[in-house]
Amino acid sequence: xxxxxxxxxxxxxxxxxxxxxxxxxxxxxxxxxxxxxxxxxxxxxxxxxxxxxxxxxxxxxxxxxxxxxxxxxxxxxxxxxxxxxxxxxxxxxxxxxxxxxxxxxxxxxxxxxxxxxxxxxxxxxxxxxxxxx
Numbered sequence: 773x774x775x776x777x778x779x780x781x782x783x784x785x786x787x788x789x790x791x792x793x794x795x796x797x798x799x800x801x802x803x804x805x806x807x808x809x810x811x812x813x814x815x816x817x818x819x820x821x822x823x824x825x826x827x828x829x830x831x832x833x834x835x836x837x838x839x840x841x842x843x844x845x846x847x848x849x850x851x852x853x854x855x856x857x858x859x860x861x862x863x864x865x866x867x868x869x870x871x872x873x874x875x876x877x878x879x880x881x882x883x884x885x886x887x888x889x890x891x892x893x894x895x896x897x898x899x900x901x902x903x904x905x
Contacts, residue, residue, distance in 0.1 A: 774901075775800055775876040777868050778839075780808025781883045782899065787833050793902045800876050802851075802867035803843030809834055847874055858889065869893050 775798045778786075783805060786793070793799060813830060816822040822830075848863075850870035855863045865886050872879045878895040880902060881887050890896050 773798055774878075776878055776880045776897065776902065777801060777871045777876045778805075778879075779865075779868050779881050779883055779886055780805050780812055781886075782881045783834070783837070783839070784809050784812050784830070785882050785899065786902070787830050787837070791903060794905055796905055797902055799837075799839045799902075800871055801839055801841055802847070802871060803841045804864070804867065805839070805841065806834060808864075842871055842875065847871055850874060854893065865889055 773796055777800050779801070783799075783801065787809075810831065813822065813827040817824055817827045847867070847870045850873060851863045851866040854860075854869050854873075855866035858866070860866060868879055868881070868886065869890050872890070872894040878897040878901070879887070879890045880897050880899055881890070882899060887896050
């Protein structure tokens with residue numbers, strides 16, 4: 773079984789696409805991912821890209837997603853160390869990278885900035901990898 777870390781943008785992309793992740797893969801994410809997706813949904817409603825009903829339907833799918841959320845002291849500390857070493861002002865990207873370093877095979881993201889930053893530190897794969905056996 774391959775374990776992949778995903779971020780909020782990628783999770784929302786998966787929800788919106790309606791595609792199913794291959795059964796041989798496990799998705800892992802920082803515990804903050806649900807709030808990240810909710811922020812993205814709120815922004816889409818405010819920008820007129822989604823109706824409130826559409827956003828709430830995606831939120832319902834979010835709660836049903838088989839996603840292992842991780843938030844332990846070691847991963848938070850590792851994220852802190854990564855953010856400090858890279859000179860970043862937040863730990864949002866560092867949380868995903870830390871989880872890959874500690875517990876996953878690769879990061880999968882549609883966020884080009886996160887992918888570029890992560891590629892210097894951990895393996896990065898494309899979203900299409902999630903749909904392969």
